[in-house]
Amino acid sequence: MIEIRGLTKSFQGHTVLNGIDLTIQQGDVVAVIGSSGAGKSTLLRSINLLEPADAGTIAMDELMVDISKRSRSETLELRKSTAMVFQQFNLFRQKTALENVMEGLVVVKKMPKDEARKIAAWQLSRVGLSDRVHHYPKQLSGGQQQRVAIARALAMEPKLLLFDEPTSALDPELAGEVLDTIRQTAVEGNTMLLVSHEMDFVRKVATRVLFLDKGIIVEDGTPQEVFAHPKSDRTKQFLANYYRDREPDFSI
Amino acid sequence: MPNLFDVGLVFTLIPQLLKYLPVTLELTAISMLAGLLLGLLLAIIRMKRIPVLVQLSTVFISFTRGTPILVQLYMSYAGIPLLLKYYNYYHDTGYNVNSIPSIFYVLLALSLNEAAYSSEVIRAALQSVDKGQIEAAQSLGMTYGQVLRRIILPEAFVVALPTLGNALIGLMKGTSLAFVCSVVEMTAQSRILAGNNLRFFESYCSLALIYWGLTILIERVIAYLEKRLDIDFRSMRKRKGDVIFD
Structure with a gap:
């Protein structure tokens, strides 16, 4: 179970996260939606301390970190308990797909290379890239790169998977293959926190949807609740744009 | 025609310089x-x-x-x-x-x-x-x-x-100044040899040839390294099963 309490962060006087409280149960697939600048990415990046919040606590099972008083080893422990998939994939360019997945296992988990190689090959086969293990990132399509990144994250067996707009840099066709991979990951029971603008996908895959606005969680519920019966006006306004495109041009 | 420049000597001096x-x-x-x-x-x-x-x-x-x-x-x-x-x-x-x-x-x-x-x-x-x-x-x-x-x-x-390769070439040529600290390397030796037979120009020619050769050698090594580090090349090698840089 992951417990986030009072997460607050501001950039030069502008509040990006305003006392976020969030509890995620094991196996939850939590989607975060909201307009640009609502603090969605910052929320994700503050959980693995790429952008440490100013105040708040993050607890993951027995590990409990007070952000403002964190030690270096707590930072590393928190990062080891999570894994992130980035918008721009962020694969290691000088390493093959296989080496990308092996890297964390060998360097962080101190696993023997043979064992790491087996796990990496298996993870890559699960995202459908068995024939691309010796390719370098620049030799792969965007969709393939993102699937390698997902394999790299899954190989670490994190307690929480963080997806930061994983399909925003991809065209619809490539986004489709990545979304399929993420769906499969969700079905397998991984605990996930996902920032996405793919509303249809969020509706189908998430077990819980958060709507974030000005650093506050204004809506929290099942996809059915949030999409069909939003409580706050801000959510209704945001979703109106989403529904507008789905309505027929005219009706009788 | 006086024997002002002895071409043969340029080449016979090379082994003597190479000792340094x-x-x-x-x-x-x-x-x-x-x-x-x-x-x-x-x-x-x-x-x-x-x-x-x-x-x-x-x-x-x-x-x-x-x-x-x-x-x-x-x-x-x-x-x-x-x-x-x-x-x-x-x-x-x-x-x-x-x-x-x-x-x-x-x-x-x-x-x-x-x-x-x-x-x-x-x-x-x-x-x-x-x-x-x-x-x-x-x-x-x-x-x-x-x-x-x-x-x-x-x-x-x-x-x-590539830049470090150039620096290495510059440094190698820079060692020719070591004689000011009374270290005998190739340049100092060329002056010592010339001092004996007064064939200064031949001696410097041999010296120049050696430095030139060394520079070409370093350039080749750098070019080879660049090729080996090229991603398409590495990928090809790995797919063939020769594991490098693992």
């Missing part, structure tokens, strides 16, 4: 290695803006780049013995200045010079590594040292390699 090739290579290799390590240190100090050290390194780099290498060699040769004498005086020790091999002064001056120049190259290369890869490595739980060793340096090395 190891000294030239030793000076080059050690200064390059020490220079790169110190240069990396300076680059990190400047990137991380470590107080006091960053100001010191700025002054050091400015001074080293602003003075001729010949002057630096003179300073090393004349200054280090002074420092030692002061040390002896204040600590009541009896270290002998003459026990320091003269090659030490050359190595010191060349290493520091190389460090100052390479630190800028290394800094630029380190900063060229995109932040995304660093974040990805951090998000896996790597320490800064691990990120530096495993992700930043391999990528920066590829970027810096």
Whole structure:
């Protein structure tokens, strides 16, 4: 179970996260939606301390970190308990797909290379890239790169998977293959926190949807609740744009 | 027609000069290695803006780049013995200045010079590594040292390699100044040989040919390394099953 309490962060006087409280149960697939600048990415990046919040606590099972008083080893422990998939994939360019997945296992988990190689090959086969293990990132399509990144994250067996707009840099066709991979990951029971603008996908895959606005969680519920019966006006306004495109041009 | 220029002698002198090739290579290799390590240190100090050290390194780099290498060699040769004498005086020790091999002064001056120049190259290369890869490595739980060793340096090395190759060539030719610290390497030897038979031009021609050959050799090695580091080449090798850089 992951417990986030009072997460607050501001950039030069502008509040990006305003006392976020969030509890995620094991196996939850939590989607975060909201307009640009609502603090969605910052929320994700503050959980693995790429952008440490100013105040708040993050607890993951027995590990409990007070952000403002964190030690270096707590930072590393928190990062080891999570894994992130980035918008721009962020694969290691000088390493093959296989080496990308092996890297964390060998360097962080101190696993023997043979064992790491087996796990990496298996993870890559699960995202459908068995024939691309010796390719370098620049030799792969965007969709393939993102699937390698997902394999790299899954190989670490994190307690929480963080997806930061994983399909925003991809065209619809490539986004489709990545979304399929993420769906499969969700079905397998991984605990996930996902920032996405793919509303249809969020509706189908998430077990819980958060709507974030000005650093506050204004809506929290099942996809059915949030999409069909939003409580706050801000959510209704945001979703109106989403529904507008789905309505027929005219009706009788 | 008098025998002003003896072509044959140019080639017979080459083996005699090559006896001192190891000294030239030793000076080059050690200064390059020490220079790169110190240069990396300076680059990190400047990137991380470590107080006091960053100001010191700025002054050091400015001074080293602003003075001729010949002057630096003179300073090393004349200054280090002074420092030692002061040390002896204040600590009541009896270290002998003459026990320091003269090659030490050359190595010191060349290493520091190389460090100052390479630190800028290394800094630029380190900063060229995109932040995304660093974040990805951090998000896996790597320490800064691990990120530096495993992700930043391999990528920066590829970027810096051509420039560092040029620096290596410059350094190798720079060792020809070592004679001012009374180290006998190829250039000094060429003057000694010429002093015996007064065939100065032939001697310098042989010397020039050797340096030229060495430079071509270094260029080849760098080009070969660049090819091996090329991603398409590495990928092809790996797919064939020859595992390299694993």
